[in-house]
Amino acid sequence: MVLTTSAAGVYVICPTPFRSDGSLDLASTDRMVEAFLNAGATGLTILGIMGEAPKLAAEESFSYAKQVLAAVSGRVPVIVGVSAAGFAAMSALSRKVMDAGAAGVMIAPPSTLRTDDQIVSYFADAVEAIGPNVPFVIQDYPLVTNVVMTPKVIMRIIEENPSCVMLKHEDWPGLDKITTLRRASDQGQVRRVSILCGNGGLFLPFEMERGADGAMTGYAYPEMLVGVVNLIKAGKRTEAHDLFDRHLPLVRYETQPSLGLAVRKYVLKRRGIIVSETLRKPGPKLSPETIADIEWMMERIERS
Template sequence: MKFEWKGVFPALTTKFTAGEQLDLPAFEKNLQAQLEAGVDGIILGGTLGEASTLSAEEKQTLVQFAIEKINGRVPVILNIAEGSTKVAIEVAQNAQKLGADGLMILPPMRYKSDHRETVAYFKAVAQQTDLPMMIYNNPVDYKIEVTLDMFEELADCQNIQAVKESTRDVSNVTRMINRFGNRFQILCGVDTLALESLLMGADGWVAGLVCAFPKETVAIYKLAKAGRIQEALHIYRWFLPLLELDIHPKLVQYIKLAESVTGLGTEYVRSPRLTLEGAERERVLQIIREGVSKRPILPEYKNL
């Protein structure tokens, strides 16, 4: 499938049973809600997908299941988060064989590669697959920044097409555009900077709280791109306390709790993560319940 890196791409959570097995019925329910809301693609095996706890076989199951259920309506993207170049290439090639439409890729895991090593890693993977790729630039959480100079060296890899911009510096959207024009499509990867990034020219939003609030997320994107800024702001200001759950180390537990409240998932996570309890759970639950109680009425947005 040919597609553009534009619009809302949910970083889907991986649904588990109480026994930590894949819960495909719960996954399908959430997936259908995303499609109904009008998302433009889905991403599997990211941070929210608890990638570090998934086996290769489980990732394969999720990809195959998503492709079957989506049936060509939107692209299916698999995240690559590996410690070796060899394994990253294997994941990319296997994803292509399974029928995935694209890849999101982090710098090497567990080793802090330097400029030369990081560029070589991305190039090595890009040269071994035909799939379009989006680089995930998140130096806050993963300690390696993909700099503008690195992107300059990667520009000759035609299948490196986009960046998930998670530096938490919204000015980086403008820096990328000033340096590269439209060579790389830019998707905001931080929920609390999404509207700001879209207004600065970002092409899309790799979203987290979309897992629990798909319609509101897509509405903000559509309204912003249609120039209906005040309507987008109204929803975004309501949304912000919820979006802030995306920038906490326990974002997986927080967002899964939100999914359980909105009926789009369960709280179950895979160890070493543990479900929330006590005062922490009550604090997060209060934020979620307050947001749900004040949920805005959305304008018609799908055809914007």
């Protein structure tokens, strides 16, 4: 299964489950994959920023990727984050996961890039490292990478690299960027690629209305993401926003810097999807007061 520019729907960002001692929890990984697919995911993305990829050893990253790919068993495409400090590591992981059945890879620019030409050159070098036949996703997440990619830079990367099939849009504010890119492709100024949006889905209904093809993000209730995307596509704007608004307090809670992943893992544990909410050290721990907040929000969501 190969990633293409027609990718759409919800590609759920998977956290990496750990046991309480910090080791990989592959049994929870299998259960998590089934839960996300049952929620309606059209794809999965692993080893991203919310997957704690920088905290994994190289052999752990591949072991986890193999486990997810085996659990998915070809039912949906799997994208693997391969961002690395150097191209040797990026190349090695890309080769291994593509051979194991990944649909494509995702690459975020390093924080050292400053100019437009540096950004474009970096992605050209990345494509050389992973191979020109490997479909890749541009991860545009300036809040974390500190690399600002204008629509013109993104269009240059798309045009100069035929293997670029998707933009993971996580700029904030960024709704007008989606509008600009979609207008450009509609007018034939750049070839059309898939746009899936992140940032915890915080602006998902509006991003869909601006022309995004879906979401590539995580949330402890991924069925909400799927519902919003499907309702917008069906022209049911009010129903989509009503569904989103019911979950918005928890979505907002999950987007807190540093703390958000701990919140998400706690909810996934409470829902029986993973065994432990453990994050790899260093990582935050939830206070009793924060846990009480989360429990209250979960009760409201599930009561509704």
